[in-house]
Amino acid sequence: MTDLAFFLVAALELLFVLLIIGLLCRTPYRVLVQQPAGPLGARQDWRAAQERAEALLQEILTEEEYRQLERRGYLEVRSPSRGHRVYRIPRHQGQVKVYEGGVPVMALCVQSMEPIPDGDAVLMHKLMIEGNEDEYLRIANRFEPTLYGFIALRPRRN
């Protein structure tokens, strides 16, 4: 009887630990793809917007960049001012991961005030990083890498 109770408690504890690990491994504050609310037909409009955005993305990125985005699920953009820094922009809206010398140093969350399609969001991050990096970093909410994912940081500069 005592053994049974022991195993029962142990199993419950194991389940609890697994649950906690599962919760910690989730990407925090993940930005969900926003869809504008609207009357009937809004879903079709949104699909058309996604297609337009995809066409624009394909037009502006080089073949190599677009292939990388399709294959790896992210687009790498080199920092124009910080030597070893690379930004990884996700294919679908979410955090931009920052790597220095191949090591993740932080994640950034920046989003458009107006809902925009995924393709336009990729373009938005790329243009902001290339042409307005300091402002991009000033606006972004930052997350520090940990064993369990990225956690929010207090505001800081650079």
Added chain:
Amino acid sequence: MAKLRVLSSRGDTVVEWDEKKVELGDPDALAAVREAERIFEEQRARGATAFVVTPDKPAQRIDTFDPQAEQVVMVPRVAGG
């Protein structure tokens, strides 16, 4: 053809004009440039940021409308998420 593109929830909206016709004073081309400039200023007032996009070159931020730029893309106002 030069283009002004504005990113929005509908995808991008585009205004196009022919720079050569603008130089020759073509009324339609001049009207298109004026319309592009009006949209540019309107979007800037809403907090949008404009970039000149040139193939194989990093994007360049601009604060005033450039009718000679091959392609200008305007990004809506952004915030920390």
